[in-house]
Amino acid sequence: MLKSLSQYLFLQALGPFIVASIVLTGIIWLTQALRMLDVLITQGQTLVTFFELTALALPSTLVIVLPISLFCAILYTLHKLISDSEIVVMFSAGISRSVIATPFLVIALGTSALILLFSIYVAPAGLRELKSQLYEIRSDVATAMIREGTFANPAQGLTIYVRERASDGTTYGILVHDSRNPKEPITYMAETGSLVETPNGPLLVMFNGNIQRVSREGDREMGAATLLYFDKYTYDLSQYIDTEPSFSYEGRERYFSELINPARDDTYGQTHREKLLADAHERLVEGVYPTMLTLIALATLLPAPFNRRGYASRIALAATLALAIRLLGFVLANGASTSTYLIPLMYLVPFAVCGACIAIIAGVRFDFLFQRFRAAMPRGRA
Numbered sequence: 001m002l003k004s005l006s007q008y009l010f011l012q013a014l015g016p017f018i019v020a021s022i023v024l025t026g027i028i029w030l031t032q033a034l035r036m037l038d039v040l041i042t043q044g045q046t047l048v049t050f051f052e053l054t055a056l057a058l059p060s061t062l063v064i065v066l067p068i069s070l071f072c073a074i075l076y077t078l079h080k081l082i083s084d085s086e087i088v089v090m091f092s093a094g095i096s097r098s099v100i101a102t103p104f105l106v107i108a109l110g111t112s113a114l115i116l117l118f119s120i121y122v123a124p125a126g127l128r129e130l131k132s133q134l135y136e137i138r139s140d141v142a143t144a145m146i147r148e149g150t151f152a153n154p155a156q157g158l159t160i161y162v163r164e165r166a167s168d169g170t171t172y173g174i175l176v177h178d179s180r181n182p183k184e185p186i187t188y189m190a191e192t193g194s195l196v197e198t199p200n201g202p203l204l205v206m207f208n209g210n211i212q213r214v215s216r217e218g219d220r221e222m223g224a225a226t227l228l229y230f231d232k233y234t235y236d237l238s239q240y241i242d243t244e245p246s247f248s249y250e251g252r253e254r255y256f257s258e259l260i261n262p263a264r265d266d267t268y269g270q271t272h273r274e275k276l277l278a279d280a281h282e283r284l285v286e287g288v289y290p291t292m293l294t295l296i297a298l299a300t301l302l303p304a305p306f307n308r309r310g311y312a313s314r315i316a317l318a319a320t321l322a323l324a325i326r327l328l329g330f331v332l333a334n335g336a337s338t339s340t341y342l343i344p345l346m347y348l349v350p351f352a353v354c355g356a357c358i359a360i361i362a363g364v365r366f367d368f369l370f371q372r373f374r375a376a377m378p379r380g381r382a
Contacts, residue, residue: 066290124252124253200238
C-alpha cells in the first residue's frame, strides 16, 4: 500500500513539474533566441544554425528554471491534495508526514543531481561552444560579406553587392564600392568572381569588369574620373577580418577544474582567481536549492491544519521565504567574489533552512513565525 501511495504522490508532483519546466524554459529560451536573431539576419545564417546556437545555451537556462519549476509544482500538488482532503485521509490512515514527503524529496534529489551535472559540466561546455561558434560565424566572410541580392556593409564606407551566388561558390554581378577615402571613392564592377581562401586571408577574385575611380580636389563635389577595364582583379578582404580570437572564457564558461585551479598562463584566471573560486562554490551550492525549496513547500503546507478559507497565506509565506533565501544566496555569491570569508555562509544558509524545514515536518512547532506573518497580511486573506 505504501509503495502504491508513494508512486501516486510521485506522479502527482512529476506531471506539474514537467509542465512548469517546459513552460518556463520556453519563455526564457524565447528571450535568449530574440537576442540571437542578429546572427540569423546580419550574418546570413540558416534556421538550423540558429536553433543549434540557442540549444547550446539551453543547459544554463535549465539550471535556473528547474528549481523554480519544482517549487511551483510541489506547492501546487500539496495544495491540491490538501484541498481535496487526500492528505487528511492519509493522516487518518496512519500515514506519517515523512512517508508523504518522501516521493517529493525523491524528485527534489534527482533534480539536485541533474543541476549539479548541468552546472559543473554540461552548461559550461555548451556556453564555451556557443562562444566559439559565434566567433566563427562573425568571421565567416563568405556569408557575412557576400550575400546574394543584398547590400552588405562589412566596414564603414564599404558596400558589397552580389546579384547571384551559385552552389559552387561562383558569384555573378559583383559590385564593390569603397568610399572610405571621400576624396577618392572607388567602384569595382565585374561579371563573375569567386572567393578564395589563402593563408593570409580571403581574397575576392573578379573577372571581366572595370574599376571606376573619382579623384576630387579640395571641397569640390565634381572631380576627374578614370575608368579601367580588367580581365582579372583580386580584392583583398583579409583587412576586414579579425585576427585569431583573443577572448577569454569567463566564469560561467569554464569547467569546474578551471575555476578552482586555473592554469598559470591563464591571465584571466589568475587575475580573477577569487571570483572564479566563488563561482565554483556557487555551482556546488546550486545543487542544494531544489531540495531546500521542496522542503520549504513541505514544511509550510504539510503540517497545515484544515482551513475552510484556503491556504493562500501559507503559500504566500512559502513563496516569500523561498524568494528571500534565494536572493540572499545570490548576494552571498556576489560578495564571496571579493570576500572569500563569505563562502562558508553560502553553504550554511541553505543547509540551515533544510534543517529547520526537516524539524518542522518532524513535528517541531514554529507557530510564532507563522502567526507574525499572518498578522502582517492584509485582512480578508486566509
